[in-house]
Amino acid sequence: MLHLRVIAPAELRNPILNVLQREPGVTHIVLHPNAAVEPAGDEITADIAREAANDVVERLKSLDVQNLGAITLEVLDTVLSSAAYHAEDAADGDAADAVVWDELVARTRDESQLNVTFLLFLCIACLLAAVGVLTDSPVTVVGAMVVGPEFGPLAALAVALVRRRMSLARRASAALLIGFPVAMAVTAGATLGFEALGWVELTSTRELHGVDFIFQVGPFSFVVALLAGAAGMLSLVSAKSAALVGVFISVTTVPAAGFAVVAATMGDWDIAAQSVAQLAVNLVGITIAGVLVLAVYRRLQTAKESGGRRSAGV
Structure with a gap:
């Protein structure tokens, strides 16, 4: 899986959460309101099945998050979580065959x-x-x-x-x-x-x-x-x-x-x-x-x- 961290202005909080919550391959969504100092805004994190990463990133980019804040992805070597297993099963495709283009x-x-x-x-x-x-x-x-x-x-x-x-x-x-x-x-x-x-x-x-x-x-x-x-x-x-x-x-x-x-x-x-x-x-x-x-x-x-x-x- 991949760990996603988003920094974005507070006015994008609901659109971003909507993107993450609608994707079956996303889990462990965490919101830290007004936690970011530079650039100022919210910090939102989530774990994403590799197969779902392209769709999620493209939708976040359509909100202009990459210019107003930041989108970072980090590879997770070990995740012990039933929710994570379910997210990987729900994602379409296989992790080994998934190309995360921005990565x-x-x-x-x-x-x-x-x-x-x-x-x-x-x-x-x-x-x-x-x-x-x-x-x-x-x-x-x-x-x-x-x-x-x-x-x-x-x-x-x-x-x-x-x-x-x-x-x-x-x-x-x-x-x-x-x-x-x-x-x-x-x-x-x-x-x-x-x-x-x-x-x-x-x-x-x-x-x-x-x-x-x-x-x-x-x-x-x-x-x-x-x-x-x-x-x-x-x-x-x-x-x-x-x-x-x-x-x-x-x-x-x-x-x-x-x-x-x-x-x-x-x-x-x-x-x-x-x-x-x-x-x-x-x-x-x-x-x-x-x-x-x-x-x-x-x-x-x-x-x-x-x-x-x-x-x-x-």
Whole structure:
């Protein structure tokens, strides 16, 4: 279930309570009159079955609560209440299949911000990938896959395309279009530094055998990117973080960027180009898969809402 907290002017008290009391998937409604100081107004809380959250939030937004006050949602891990069980049973659908769109937009917006933390993670991931290439170590390359933060902006881009949030699309695109060149430039400098220190001898990437799969672009590169993107979006929607780790390990997004840098440093421009192509295939494939998954969820939600209106005789 989700815990809802609403802060709103006192004149919206009855309309808000009416929205909550009319929804079978809502329970544990609590009113604190004039409890809010900034912005001034009432505090109203309730527990909502995940399946009912979209309808409730949309009705509250139609009252302009988000501008006059605030709407917050919090995931509840454990709820021991017969009323809560009845609310979940009364809600239409299954919690695991419910997409709370505002929650998804907020989550992906936070993970797609171009900030120092994002750049540091991306730089570290590219550096790990470069070290994995230089040492022909698949294990190190896998570590780079796990550390890479690029799925956040890709997921945000998919959400932005489906929900038509252009500001979110610009934010995610900026994180990718600025983040990768910066990380690759840092990696190039570090690679040349490793050579200057005598830690590695740069000859050719053509002699590598343990990590040569990174730059080998083929039809399965796109298939894997699609499957990984679909699994990643499903993990975000269902909040299954364990599945997301598997997504990181299955795609060669960051390793391709690292390989391109090392190959370019060694003068293997054809391999560097193939690595960049692998990077592009992964980025595009993951985004397309995310859009398709969300489009299916939106279609199912629309069909459910239409069925509900027909059942109500509307």
